[in-house]
Amino acid sequence: MRKKKFYIENYGCQMNISDSEIVSSILNNKGFIKTENLKEANIILINTCSIRDKSEKKILLRINQIKFIIKKNNDILIGILGCMASKFKNIKEKKLINLVVGPDSYREIPNLINNFFKKKGEYISISTSFSKTETYADIIPKREEKKITAFVTIMRGCDNMCTFCVVPFTRGREKSRDPYSIIKECKFLFKKGYKEIILLGQNVDSYLWYGGGLKKKFKIKEIKNEEIINFSKLLELVAISVPLMRIRFCTSNPNDMSDNVLNVIKKYINICKHIHLPVQSGSNRILSLMNRKHTCEDYILLINKIKKIIPNCSLSCDIITGFCNENENDHNETLNLMNYVKYNFSYMFIYSHRIGTYAYKKLIDNVSLSTKKRRLTEIINLQKTHSYYRNRKYIGSIQDILIEGISTKNINFFYGRNSGNDIVIFTKKNYKIGDFIKVKINNCTSATLVGDIYD
Numbered sequence: 386m387r388k389k390k391f392y393i394e395n396y397g398c399q400m401n402i403s404d405s406e407i408v409s410s411i412l413n414n415k416g417f418i419k420t421e422n423l424k425e426a427n428i429i430l431i432n433t434c435s436i437r438d439k440s441e442k443k444i445l446l447r448i449n450q451i452k453f454i455i456k457k458n459n460d461i462l463i464g465i466l467g468c469m470a471s472k473f474k475n476i477k478e479k480k481l482i483n484l485v486v487g488p489d490s491y492r493e494i495p496n497l498i499n500n501f502f503k504k505k506g507e508y509i510s511i512s513t514s515f516s517k518t519e520t521y522a523d524i525i526p527k528r529e530e531k532k533i534t535a536f537v538t539i540m541r542g543c544d545n546m547c548t549f550c551v552v553p554f555t556r557g558r559e560k561s562r563d564p565y566s567i568i569k570e571c572k573f574l575f576k577k578g579y580k581e582i583i584l585l586g587q588n589v590d591s592y593l594w595y596g597g598g599l600k601k602k603f604k605i606k607e608i609k610n611e612e613i614i615n616f617s618k619l620l621e622l623v624a625i626s627v628p629l630m631r632i633r634f635c636t637s638n639p640n641d642m643s644d645n646v647l648n649v650i651k652k653y654i655n656i657c658k659h660i661h662l663p664v665q666s667g668s669n670r671i672l673s674l675m676n677r678k679h680t681c682e683d684y685i686l687l688i689n690k691i692k693k694i695i696p697n698c699s700l701s702c703d704i705i706t707g708f709c710n711e712n713e714n715d716h717n718e719t720l721n722l723m724n725y726v727k728y729n730f731s732y733m734f735i736y737s738h739r740i741g742t743y744a745y746k747k748l749i750d751n752v753s754l755s756t757k758k759r760r761l762t763e764i765i766n767l768q769k770t771h772s773y774y775r776n777r778k779y780i781g782s783i784q785d786i787l788i789e790g791i792s793t794k795n796i797n798f799f800y801g802r803n804s805g806n807d808i809v810i811f812t813k814k815n816y817k818i819g820d821f822i823k824v825k826i827n828n829c830t831s832a833t834l835v836g837d838i839y840d
Contacts, residue, residue, distance in 0.1 A: 388416055388417065388418050389417055389418070389427040389428060389498075389502070390417070390418045390419070390420040390425055390426045390427055390428065391409075391412055391417050391418070391419055391420070391426055391427070391428035391429075391430060392419070392420050392421070392422070392423050392425070392426035392428065392429050392430065393405045393408065393409060393419070393430045393431075393432060394423075394429070394430070394431050394432070394447070395432045396431070396432060396433055396434045396440060396443070396444055396467075397432070397433065397434025397436065397440065397467065397468065398434065398436070399536050399583065399585055399635070400536075400538065400585055400586075400587070401432050401433075401434060401467055401468075402536055403526060403536040403537075403538045403585055404432060404466070404467065404488060404491070404538075405432045405466075406526030406527055406528050406536070407491060407521050407524055407526050407527075407538075408430065408432070408466065408491050408494060409526070409527035410524050410525060410526050410527040411491055411492060411494060411495065411524065412428075412494065412495060412498075413527050415495040417495070417498075419527070423451070423454070424454070426461070427460065427461055427462065427502075428461075428462045428464065428498055429451060429455075429461065429462065429463050429464070430464045430465075430466055430484075431444060431447065431448065431451075431463070431464070431465055431466065432466045432467045433465055433466065433467040433468055433469035433470070434467065434468055434469070435467075435468040435469050435472070435551045435555050435739065436468070436550075436551065436552075436739075437734060437737050437739075438737035438738070438739070439737070441469060441472075444469060448463065448465075448481050448482065449481065451463060452481050460502075462483045462484055462498060462501050462502070463481065463482045463483055463484070464482060464483060464484030464485070464486065464494075464498075465482050465484065465485045465486070466486050466487075466488075466491070467487075467488060467555075468488070468551065468552075468555035468556065469555075470485050470486055470487040470488075470511075470513045470555075471487060471513045471554065471555055472740070473485045473511070482509070483501055483509055483510070484497055484498070484501065484509070484510050485509070485510070485511040485512070485513060486511075486512050486513070487512065487513035487514065487515070487555075488541065488555070488556050488557070489514065489515050489516040489519045489541075489557060490512040490513065490514065490516075491521070492519075492521075493512050497510045497512065515542075515557035515558070516557070516560075517560065518560065519541075519560075520538070520540070520541055520560060520561070520562040520563070521538070521562075522562045522563045522566035522567075523566065525570065525573065531818075532579070533578075533579055533580045533581060533787070533789065533818060533819045534579065534580070534581040534582070534583065534789070535574045535579045535581070535582050535583070536582075536583050536585050537567060537570055537571060537574070537582050537583065537584055537585065538562065538585045538586065539561065539562050539567055539584050539585060539586050539589060539592055539619065540559060540560065540561040540562060540586035540587070540588075540589065540591070540592050541556060541557070541559075541560055541562075541586070541587075542556045542557040542558045542559045542560055542587065543556065543558070543559055543587040543588055544558055544559045544591070545588060545638060545640075545676075545678070546676055546743070547665075547675050547676050547677060548674065548675050548676045548742060548743040548744040548747075548748065549665075549675055549705065549708065549736065549739065549742060549744050550739070550742060551739045551740075551741060551742055552587055554741045554742070556587065559587075559588070559591060561592050561593050561594045562594075563594065564594050564614045564618075564619050564622060567584075567619065567623065568622055568623065568626045571623055571626055571627045571630070572626055572627060574627075574630070575627045575629065575630055578819070579630065580630060580631060580787055580819050580821070581630060581631040581632075581633065581787060582623070582627070582630055582631070582632055582633070583633045583634065583635065584619075584620070584623065584632065584633070584634040584635075585634075585635065586634075586636070587636065588636065588637070588638045588641060589616055589634050589635065589636065589637060590616050590637045590638055590641035590642045590643065590646060591616070591638065591641045592614075592615060592616040592619055593613065593614075593615055593616075594613070594614040594615075594619070595612065595613050596612070615643075615645075616641075616643075616646055617643060617645035617646045617648075617649050620632070620634065620646065620649050620650075620656065621649045621652075621653070624649070624653035624655055624656050625653075627655070628655055629655070630655060631655055631657055631787060631804075632653075632655055632656045632657065633657045633659065633806070635661045636661055636663060636703075637660060637661060637662050637663075638663070638678075639662055639663075639664070639677075639679045639683065639684050639687055640677075640678035640679045640683075642660075642662070642687060644690070644694075647690065647691060647694045647695060648694065650694075650695055650698070651694055651695050657804045657805070657806065658695055658697055658698045658699060658804045658805055659698065659699040659700075659701070659729075659804065659805045659806040660691060660698060660699070660700055660701075661701045661702065661703075662684075662687070662688075662691075662700060662701070662702055663702050663703035663704075664684055664702045664703070664704065664722065665677060665703060665704060665705050665708075666704070666705065666708065666711075666715065666718075666719055667681055667715075667718040667719035667720070667721055667722030667723065668681070668711070668714070668715035668716075668718040668719060669681050669682075669718075670715060671708055671710075671711055671715050674708065674709060674710060674744075674748065675705075675708060675744075676743065681718070681722060684722070685722075685725065685726075688700070688725075688726055697805070698805070699729040699775075699804075699805030699806055699807065700726060700728050700729055701728055701729055701730045701731055701732070701806070702726075702728050702731050702732070703731070703732045703733075703734070704719065704723075704731055704732070704733045704734070704764055705734055705735075705736050706719070706733065706734070706735060706736065706757060706760040706761050706764055707735050707736045707752040707756065707757030707760060707761070708736045708744075708752070709736070709744055709748035709749055709750055709751060709752070710748070710749070710751060710752075711736075711752055711760075716760050716763075719764065720763065720764070720767055723764070723767055723768065723771065724767070724771075727771040727774060727775060728768065728771055728772075728775075729771075729772060729775045729776075729805060729806075729807065730768070730772055730806075731764075731768045733761060733764050733765055733768065734761075735754075735757045735758065735761050736750070736752070736757065737750075738750045769831040770831075772831040772832065773829070773830070773831040776807065776829035776830070776831065776833075776834055777829060779807070779826045779829065779834050780826050780827065780828065780829060781825075781826065782825070782826050783823050783824070783825050783826075783839050784803040784804075784807075784809060784823065784824050784825075784826060784834070784836070785803060785804060785821060785822075785823060786801040786802065786803055786809050786811070786821070786822055786823070786824045787801050787802060787819075787820075787821055788800075788801045788816060788817070788818050788819060788820050788821075788822060789801045789802065789818065790818055791813075791818075792810055797812060797813055798810050798811060798812055798813060799811055799812075799813055799816070799818075800833075801822075801824075803834075807833075807834055808832065808833045808834065809824055809826070809833065809834040809835070809836060810833050810834070810835050810836075811824045811835070811836045811837055811838055812837055812838065814838045814840075816838070822838055822839075823838070823839040823840075824836040824837065824838055824839060825837055825839040
């Protein structure tokens with residue numbers, strides 16, 4: 386009997402990429418073969434994202450396209466993984482698919498697939514329950530070959546319950562991964578030739594290992610302090626364990642970032658000097674409606690502390706515009722905050738109601754689409770100004786760069802990133818992807834730095 390081939394199409398965040406690598410490993414270990422060609426596959430898996438309405442619509446369209454491509458071939462399985470899985474329990478599109486598996490149930494996929502083929506199609510299997518302990522700590526993800534950067538998931542889920550966010554409902558509550566398995570994986574990646582790792586979690590600063598289980602079950606009185614590993618301790622352990630690898634992390638929550646984390650970043654040269662710190666809004670009124678645990682004043686104090694402890698640290702953020710009841714004053718306060726911080730770059734989005742969230746149930750999405758678009762344009766334009774301002778400051782400096790690839794616009798140029806996560810374009814010399822080099826910055830745009838290799 387020929388081994389069956391699977392194809393994975395990924396949507397959404399870095400966590401989804403990491404999860405797809407975990408699924409690939411699980412299936413490989415059970416004898417399935419991965420293919421990059423959809424038309425070769427017996428098993429088509431879509432790893433989905435629910436963070437915004439636009440993402441969901443794109444995925445539903447893609448499912449219909451795939452169904453059309455394969456026609457009515459009952460020997461092909463179409464499966465939904467990830468954050469949209471819980472929704473497929475009820476929505477009408479369920480008839481288009483055969484398998485629905487949530488983020489905590491990936492170990493079940495091989496058996497569910499085998500059941501489908503035993504029943505010769507026309508079979509729907511759903512597994513979307515949350516686990517109190519599953520972190521896939523024992524699984525080495527099946528990564529693409531010839532990559533130099535690897536994602537390492539350190540925790541899963543989120544406890545923050547921001548009113549706009551579906552993550553607690555699609556990925557469950559916070560649970561942290563065994564730190565020793567994290568260190569083991571990082572060392573393995575170094576031996577395999579990777580040059581950079583990105584520690585992943587919905588809120589990495591909330592990482593807490595006390596022996597396993599949900600964070601909300603943690604009781605400090607029952608555990609000795611030396612047995613607890615928080616994010617600052619984990620970050621230091623990783624930095625010491627793989628001193629020749631670059632270390633990044635995301636995402637952080639302003640409410641959880643500690644002085645200890647900042648001091649660890651400052652102490653170790655291999656920890657990149659970049660912090661992604663979502664603010665979402667510059668208005669205290671909107672932050673309260675969002676159930677964010679910080680005020681603008683708290684956020685500014687943290688920004689000032691970062692700049693004091695790590696003077697050259699790059700800063701980026703997430704901003705949502707057009708949240709429920711947002712008025713022009715709220716919008717202007719967001720612009721004012723941006724003008725104060727002057728982020729190196731930002732991820733900026735229009736708000737859309739997400740089914741199941743508190744905002745969907747209790748708040749009215751009452752900002753018009755035209756107003757949302759206009760405000761987003763103003764935010765984007767301001768960010769471009771700030772990005773150009775920040776990039777101009779690099780001109781004349783010499784930056785340590787990790788070569789990541791060949792420029793898509795000109796094959797005579799490499800691209801890479803500096804410690805601050807800024808993209809740098811530079812002319813090729815006798816170097817290769819994965820090399821650490823020095824580049825003198827000569828010019829810039831709002832999006833990239835431009836330079837020459839400095840020998």
